[in-house]
Amino acid sequence: MTVEITRPDAPDAFVAVRDLRVHFPTEDGLVRSVDGLSFRLDRGRTLGIVGESGSGKSVTSLAVLGLHNRRTARISGEIWLDGEELVAAPPERVRALRGKKMAMIFQDPLSSMHPYYTVGAQIVEAYRIHNDVSRKVARKHAIEMLGRVGIPQPARRVDDYPHQFSGGMRQRAMIAMALSCDPELLIADEPTTALDVTVQAQILDLIRDLQRDFDTAVIVITHDLGVVAELADDVLVMYAGRAVEYGGADDLFERPEHPYAWGLLGSMPRLDREPAERLLPIRGTPPSLINVPPGCAFHPRCAYCELTGGLSTTEVPPLTETAGGHLVACHLAPEKRREIWENDVRPTLESR
Amino acid sequence: MVAYIVRRVIGAVLLLAITTMVTFGIFFLVPRLAGQTTDQIAAQYVGRDPSPEEITLTKRRLGLDDPLVVQYGRFVKGLVAGTDYSYGPNTEFCPPPCFGYSFKYQRAVWPDLVDRFPVTLSLAVGAAAIWLVAGVAIGVLSALRKGTVFDRAAMITALAGVSLPIFFTGLLTLAFIRPEGVVFVPFTENPPAWAGNLLLPWVTLAFLFAAGYARLTRATMLETVGEDYIRTARAKGLPERTVIGKHALRATMTPTLTMFGLDLGLLLGGAVLTESTYSLPGLGKYAVDAIRQNDLPQILGVTTLAAFFIVVANLVVDLLYAVVDPRVRLG
Numbered sequence: 001m002t003v004e005i006t007r008p009d010a011p012d013a014f015v016a017v018r019d020l021r022v023h024f025p026t027e028d029g030l031v032r033s034v035d036g037l038s039f040r041l042d043r044g045r046t047l048g049i050v051g052e053s054g055s056g057k058s059v060t061s062l063a064v065l066g067l068h069n070r071r072t073a074r075i076s077g078e079i080w081l082d083g084e085e086l087v088a089a090p091p092e093r094v095r096a097l098r099g100k101k102m103a104m105i106f107q108d109p110l111s112s113m114h115p116y117y118t119v120g121a122q123i124v125e126a127y128r129i130h131n132d133v134s135r136k137v138a139r140k141h142a143i144e145m146l147g148r149v150g151i152p153q154p155a156r157r158v159d160d161y162p163h164q165f166s167g168g169m170r171q172r173a174m175i176a177m178a179l180s181c182d183p184e185l186l187i188a189d190e191p192t193t194a195l196d197v198t199v200q201a202q203i204l205d206l207i208r209d210l211q212r213d214f215d216t217a218v219i220v221i222t223h224d225l226g227v228v229a230e231l232a233d234d235v236l237v238m239y240a241g242r243a244v245e246y247g248g249a250d251d252l253f254e255r256p257e258h259p260y261a262w263g264l265l266g267s268m269p270r271l272d273r274e275p276a277e278r279l280l281p282i283r284g285t286p287p288s289l290i291n292v293p294p295g296c297a298f299h300p301r302c303a304y305c306e307l308t309g310g311l312s313t314t315e316v317p318p319l320t321e322t323a324g325g326h327l328v329a330c331h332l333a334p335e336k337r338r339e340i341w342e343n344d345v346r347p348t349l350e351s352r
Numbered sequence: 353m354v355a356y357i358v359r360r361v362i363g364a365v366l367l368l369a370i371t372t373m374v375t376f377g378i379f380f381l382v383p384r385l386a387g388q389t390t391d392q393i394a395a396q397y398v399g400r401d402p403s404p405e406e407i408t409l410t411k412r413r414l415g416l417d418d419p420l421v422v423q424y425g426r427f428v429k430g431l432v433a434g435t436d437y438s439y440g441p442n443t444e445f446c447p448p449p450c451f452g453y454s455f456k457y458q459r460a461v462w463p464d465l466v467d468r469f470p471v472t473l474s475l476a477v478g479a480a481a482i483w484l485v486a487g488v489a490i491g492v493l494s495a496l497r498k499g500t501v502f503d504r505a506a507m508i509t510a511l512a513g514v515s516l517p518i519f520f521t522g523l524l525t526l527a528f529i530r531p532e533g534v535v536f537v538p539f540t541e542n543p544p545a546w547a548g549n550l551l552l553p554w555v556t557l558a559f560l561f562a563a564g565y566a567r568l569t570r571a572t573m574l575e576t577v578g579e580d581y582i583r584t585a586r587a588k589g590l591p592e593r594t595v596i597g598k599h600a601l602r603a604t605m606t607p608t609l610t611m612f613g614l615d616l617g618l619l620l621g622g623a624v625l626t627e628s629t630y631s632l633p634g635l636g637k638y639a640v641d642a643i644r645q646n647d648l649p650q651i652l653g654v655t656t657l658a659a660f661f662i663v664v665a666n667l668v669v670d671l672l673y674a675v676v677d678p679r680v681r682l683g
């Protein structure tokens with residue numbers, strides 16, 4: 001049975017990305033950073049996108065916000081936001097949505113804030129682009145937002161510069177800025193990577209609480225499965241610019257079917273173990289995005305490649321439904337995958 | 353902030369003190385170290401072909417045989433409290449700040465400097481304003497149009513700017529644009545005439561510097577547009593002109609200011625050449641004339657003033673740093 005991507009194909013979803021491709025022509029060749037990606041997301045839900053460094057997570061999120069330079073990036077496919085298609089939309093239209101209807105939190109809160117403007121000024125600016133209010137009103141709103149994300153004494157801290165904030169506070173301020181216009185879609189690109197563990201947990205709690213209050217659709221991008229387990233309803237596993245597994249978070253953690261997803265689970269750091277004791281480190285290195293391996297892009301690193309009778313090295317496995325909306329792109333038969341997971345991978349994962 | 357200002361002002365005062373020592377040293381110590389006798393030094397203070405009596409007299413009046421420390425003390429005292437100069441039977445009080453007394457012209461140096469200062473100041477300020485605005489504007493446009501014909505043309509023109517000497521461009525403009533020459537009209541008398549006459553010297557002087565600022569701004573802009581906070585500005589939904597004109601441009605101010613601080617000394621040198629080229633009666637021309645006449649007190653006076661000017665201007669630049677960069681202001 002080969003079902004062509006059924007799940008994301010419905011524009012009734014709040015966010016629907018269809019066959020997104022983002023290619024960068026460079027001197028070394030065409031970089032296929034995102035190559036046929038589809039997903040969907042409803043209001044009030046959270047999608048986690050995971051994958052190793054370079055798998056195209058950030059490129060995807062920047063494409064959704066329309067932040068790629070149109071002169072250097074070739075973008076095709078469709079990005080639907082609340083019934084509006086963005087890839088073909090005029091840049092001015094996408095700009096008007098940016099910050100208002102969709103907002104983004106970036107990885108490094110220090111470099112992501114302008115060092116020469118106060119935190120308050122930057123939030124006020126974000127608010128006033130999309131809301132025709134006086135400076136005074138906007139400032140009040142900024143203070144309120146800072147209080148909301150848990151910055152103590154917001155009325156005083158509003159006039160501080162970013163360098164006067166700690167890392168965690170800066171990320172809170174970034175969140176306050178991103179949420180200042182009540183966006184309906186929030187993309188958080190590695191929101192906690194630059195922070196220490198305690199602060200990480202606080203920021204994740206904050207995002208979850210705010211999402212509940214605002215009924216926002218959230219895309220959280222990370223290479224940390226722990227963050228996904230914490231926040232996501234659905235999970236999209238990316239490899240070399242494509243989705244290799246896509247499904248509900250419970251399915252994905254309980255019954256992962258793609259060998260790459262097994263690898264990610266195996267290399268997930270556990271707090272109660274030494275990092276060196278990882279069970280299934282993924283062999284090899286991420287593939288080149290200019291000369292993507294033929295067939296399944298993961299095959300040079302896959303332990304089960306031989307079990308597919310050569311198919312893995314010649315044909316790209318389509319993303320196919322295995323059960324109840326759970327999609328996997330692997331040539332192994334679903335029964336075989338489940339068997340390997342149950343009898344082989346899972347016991348080793350649990351015994352460590 | 354206050355602590356920063358206090359630190360900088362104290363630093364500037366110390367620097368001024370050192371400056372007087374160095375200038376004094378150049379004029380009184382170095383000649384001695386080079387083996388000149390006090391007679392020979394004194395000879396430079398009187399006219400051409402001085403008689404031995406005149407030399408002895410001058411030597412006594414100036415106290416050239418006193419220990420150097422005493423002479424330095426007298427020099428500083430003149431600057432802050434004024435000093436007496438005797439000429440023939442008369443004694444003349446040179447009020448503070450006494451920058452010396454020209455025996456050749458029998459007049460104190462300071463009033464002459466004051467007379468000429470507005471010319472040089474007008475020239476320097478106008479030229480600096482033009483080169484800053486033009487340099488930054490060209491740099492920004494070049495960065496935004498990187499690789500285009502405009503970018504290349506601007507950068508080649510910029511190269512010409514740094515390579516062509518002032519007297520060359522100056523004489524060229526005089527010959528072809530304003531053969532009647534320029535005169536200095538004080539700003540307070542007639543601002544349009546002031547600007548109209550100075551425009552050519554301004555542009556000539558600015559041309560020399562604008563190039564560096566255009567290149568610096570271009571490089572900084574190219575680097576800045578890749579910064580995360582520029583991406584954030586775009587992610588907020590800011591229009592592109594605000595992203596570039598506000599967020600990106602703001603980041604070019606610090607390096608521009610740094611370069612400006614370094615260029616102040618060169619600016620003075622450039623002003624000297626420009627004044628000579630256009631025959632403007634400013635400090636530069638004064639200095640050149642004084643050197644031609646070998647009038648040591650005048651040279652000493654104008655040198656000291658120039659040094660003061662640079663120290664003070666650098667202080668202003670330092671204080672501007674604090675305005676531009678909150679990380680400096682707040683430690």
Ligand SMILES: Nc1ncnc2c1ncn2[C@@H]1O[C@H](COP(=O)(O)OP(=O)(O)OP(=O)(O)O)[C@@H](O)[C@H]1O
Pocket residue numbers: 024026031033051052053054055056057058059060072223289
């Ligand atoms: N402007 C660009 N020009 C050329 N290549 C690019 C460009 N932007 C991104 N890429 C390439 O696209 C690939 C995917 O990058 P992306 O930033 O999306 O990775 P990521 O999944 O976010 O990784 P990380 O976890 O390190 O953030 C990388 O190999 C990167 O080099």
Ligand code: SF4
Pocket residue numbers: 258259260296297298299300302303304305308312317329330331332
């Ligand atoms: S398709 Fe083949 S190589 Fe790719 S993940 Fe499945 S088994 Fe491994």
Ligand SMILES: [Mg+2]
Pocket residue numbers: 057058059189190
């Ligand atoms: Mg990334």
